[in-house]
Amino acid sequence: MRKKIVAGNWKMNTTVPEGIALAKAVAEKAAQTPEKVDLIVAAPFTHLALLAPVLEGSKVQLSAQNCADHTSGAYTGEVSVDMLKSTGCTWTILGHSERRQYYGETDEKLVEKTRLALEAGLDVILCVGENLSEREAGEHFHVVTDQISSVLFHFSAEQMKHIVVAYEPVWAIGTGKTATAQQAEEIHACIREVLGSHFGLQVAEDTTILYGGSCKPSNAAELFAQKDIDGGLIGGASLKADDFIAIAMAWQSV
Numbered sequence: 708m709r710k711k712i713v714a715g716n717w718k719m720n721t722t723v724p725e726g727i728a729l730a731k732a733v734a735e736k737a738a739q740t741p742e743k744v745d746l747i748v749a750a751p752f753t754h755l756a757l758l759a760p761v762l763e764g765s766k767v768q769l770s771a772q773n774c775a776d777h778t779s780g781a782y783t784g785e786v787s788v789d790m791l792k793s794t795g796c797t798w799t800i801l802g803h804s805e806r807r808q809y810y811g812e813t814d815e816k817l818v819e820k821t822r823l824a825l826e827a828g829l830d831v832i833l834c835v836g837e838n839l840s841e842r843e844a845g846e847h848f849h850v851v852t853d854q855i856s857s858v859l860f861h862f863s864a865e866q867m868k869h870i871v872v873a874y875e876p877v878w879a880i881g882t883g884k885t886a887t888a889q890q891a892e893e894i895h896a897c898i899r900e901v902l903g904s905h906f907g908l909q910v911a912e913d914t915t916i917l918y919g920g921s922c923k924p925s926n927a928a929e930l931f932a933q934k935d936i937d938g939g940l941i942g943g944a945s946l947k948a949d950d951f952i953a954i955a956m957a958w959q960s961v
């Protein structure tokens with residue numbers, strides 16, 4: 708059975724004290740959530756070392772939102788996978804559309820970052836998704852298939868055990884416009900098929916695929932009820948502990 712995950716992407720939000728308070732609140736409430744769902748919070752770099760002890764002993768795992776594409780050295784402003792690992796975090800998000808769009812993150816860079824993260828022992832949430840003009844041109848299946856194959860086909864079936872895919876249609880991120888459960892499901896099914904064609908049925912069946920883009924307590928259950936949707940990557944709604952936990956609770960009814 709593949710893992711069910713609800714992950715919060717805090718993005719560039721919260722000061723350190725605010726982040727600690729939010730993590731505390733999430734950790735306290737996490738015990739109420741169904742056992743089958745894993746919880747992750749992806750916090751800013753500055754918070755990670757301080758959040759690790761706050762989350763210890765709870766079911767909430769800690770993630771970064773990005774990592775450097777080099778191991779160490781003269782790369783001012785970058786944060787390496789070993790640095791991340793040394794904070795106590797165990798995951799990193801890679802390839803978020805905001806990084807692709809604003810920071811020139813290419814599939815080539817993502818191959819390198821994913822390789823470094825896995826080698827350091829970090830698990831990866833790899834984000835993919837089409838933008839509005841690609842969706843309107845009917846290219847969404849093609850765009851997502853291409854993003855998946857360009858990055859993930861560089862890795863082995865064994866390495867895929869440490870990679871989660873997040874499908875996030877760019878037009879649904881932070882806009883309040885959620886993809887319908889059916890729109891999300893058909894892309895998730897397509898991603899699973901693409902993984903199956905390359906890695907075989909077992910990897911396709913075992914890979915957790917999350918939906919992200921205006922996921923909230925009111926629509927989570929319908930999304931999570933879809934056959935190929937294994938949880939959510941939550942932006943805005945992860946900044947309120949009650950909303951984030953309510954989204955995780957949606958697994959109770961599924």
Ligand code: PGA
Pocket residue numbers: 716875879880881882883919920921922940941942943944
């Ligand atoms: P959102 O963001 O939930 O605020 O739409 C999701 C994401 O970008 O990960």
